[in-house]
Amino acid sequence: MISNKIKSYAKINLALNVIGKLFSLHKIETIVSFVNLHDLIRIKKTYGTKHQISFNGTFSKNIKKDNTVKKLFDILDEKKLLNNQKFEVKIKKNIPQKAGLGGGSMNAANILSFLIKKKFIKLDQKQIKKISNLIGSDVILGITPISTIMSSKNVVKRFFKCPKFYTLLVRPNFGCSTKKIYSGVKNFTKSKFDNPKKTMFGFKFLIDQENALEKIAFLKYPKLKKIKLFLENIKNPLFVRMTGSGSVIVAYYRSKRDCELAKVQFRRKFKNYWCNTSKTI
Structure with a gap:
């Protein structure tokens, strides 16, 4: 059977607030966009007795066996939604892990969307949300990768034809533990x-917003604050903000040229850090 190709785009949090806590999970609201940096998923139906899931590419090391894609197929099998159909999935990882870019969650979201679109499974919106939440709280955001706002009531609303930004994404040589960052939330x-x-x-709206997790991340990882301060002072970005629970810091620009020049200047200063110029989609 021919493999289908899926582009699994990186998610960025333009703004994020922690507005409370429900049992062990924090309640958040967030404004989300996606950039044209993506993992590449190849998926096809197989006649084996098990799903075959493998990863390759720059950021494929140390992915846990109990990853988001495996969780998705485990849930679908447990609920007997696949009617014993099995799939081979190969994912080229171009999105860094523990970066706040939602790489793994977006992989699961895109595969779930593919299975629905190709009619391998049939789900209504309530079932999609339930399965997404069983995998991870941000999976639902990637079901349709366009500009999205998730309210404090966990209601997701999507918007078309929103303003576009050129983005410089920067990651130091370490990742951030989501659990560790959220454990520091006190207010x-x-x-x-x-x-x-x-x-x-x-x-005009976004410049006055924040990522409420930044202060915690900067206390635990002072290098992140150093990166943000440096980015704020090269090529006049519109604003600079951490995405998710880190460790990627994003500088936003109107001009592609300024974004590319900022990347050159950043690399001169931080030679061993990963950086990527992209654009919101």
């Missing part, structure tokens, strides 16, 4: 995104 923010609007994707 909660009043909800700001419960009335989602397209204007929230504009520069």
Whole structure:
């Protein structure tokens, strides 16, 4: 059977607030976009007795056996939704791990969307949300990878034709543990995104927002603060903000030229750090 190719785009949090805690999980609201950096997934039906999941590429090392893609297929098998159909999945990892870019979650989201689109499984919106949440809280964001706002009530609203930014994504030579970052949350923010609007994707709104996890990440990893301060002072970015729980810091630009020049300057200063120029999609 011919392999199908899926581009699994990296997620970025343009803004993020922690607005409370429910049992062991924190409640967040977030404004999300996607950039044209992506993992490449090849998937095809196989006639074997088990699903075959493998990873290759720059960021394929140390991926756990109990990864998001395996969790997805385990759930689908447990619920007997695949009717004993098995799949071979090969994923080229171009998105760094523990970066705040949602690489693994977006892989699971895109595969779930593919299986629904190709009618291997049939799910309604309620079932999609339930399965997504069983894998990870941000999986639902990648089901349709466009500009998205998730409110404090866990309602997801998507928007078309939002403003685009050129982005410089920078990651030091370490990742951030999501669990470790969230464990440092002591204060909660009043909800700001419960009335989602397209204007929230504009520069004038976003510049006054924040990622509430930044302060915690900067205390635990001072190098991240150093990176942000450096990025704020090269080629006049619109704003600079950490995505997710880190460790990637994103500088946002109107101009592709300024974004590319900023990348050159950054590499001169931080030679061993990963960086990527992209654009929101």
